[in-house]
Amino acid sequence: MKKLIMLGLLAFTMLGIAEPHRDNRGVLIMSEDEWVKFYNKDGQNVAVCPVIGSLIMEESYIKDGKKMTHTIDQIHEIIKIFNETLGETGLRDIKGGTDKIHEFYYAGVCKQPSQKEFDLVGSPTFKKEMNRIFETHKIVEEN
Template sequence: MKKLVLLGLLAFSALGIAEPYRDERGVLFMSEEEWVKFYNKEGQDVPVCLPIGSMIMEESYIKDGKKMPHTLTEVQNAIKQFNEMLGETGLRDINGGKDKIHEFYYAAVCKQPTQKQYDLVGSPTFKKEMDRIFETHKFEEDNN
């Protein structure tokens, strides 16, 4: 579990950065606090949103052709391990399996990025993946 969380944090956390920026590769960097806001719905702080969102983002950047600290295989293996860990708690994905639990969990608990955030990320693959995740796993908002 610690390895998976660190993967997400190391990939996209740059403590001490005052404002979000994209490096020469076009990869977004923000402070950990900003990432927590980016992935969580207003007023919540769900720790799992950060590593799930970060793994999806890193996978997307790699698919966009950006050089990242991990290979596509490494990120996909981390996602697989994360899903296995979530599966051990009894969670299942929309098809009753364990290979997309992270998507199901993210759509149910975490925040769908805004268009402004998609523009900040600068990854067409990330937008496409997030749109697909939230379309596949639709949940009614409880406004009580």
């Protein structure tokens, strides 16, 4: 649990605290509360959603060629540690492994961004990755 909290703080420091805007690199900057709302479904406050979403967003920005706080290898290592931590709780991804737990968890619990939110982020890679995650790990809810 200590690792998850540290990863959460890391994710929030990556993207900063300010009114929603894009900086000179084209990277979205928002306050912590706005990130929580951005990644969580209405009425929920799941601490892991902003962590996972921010990791996916930073990785996407890097792939888009933006200079970020971390390298792609560092992001992959953080995701690996995050997945190992979630795996220790017994969670598995859709194929029974632990490599994609963060994606499976995000698709099942967190919010899929709207087109307006994709436009705010301004990253074609982020939109592509989020759409892939929600399509790959589609959860069918029973009424």
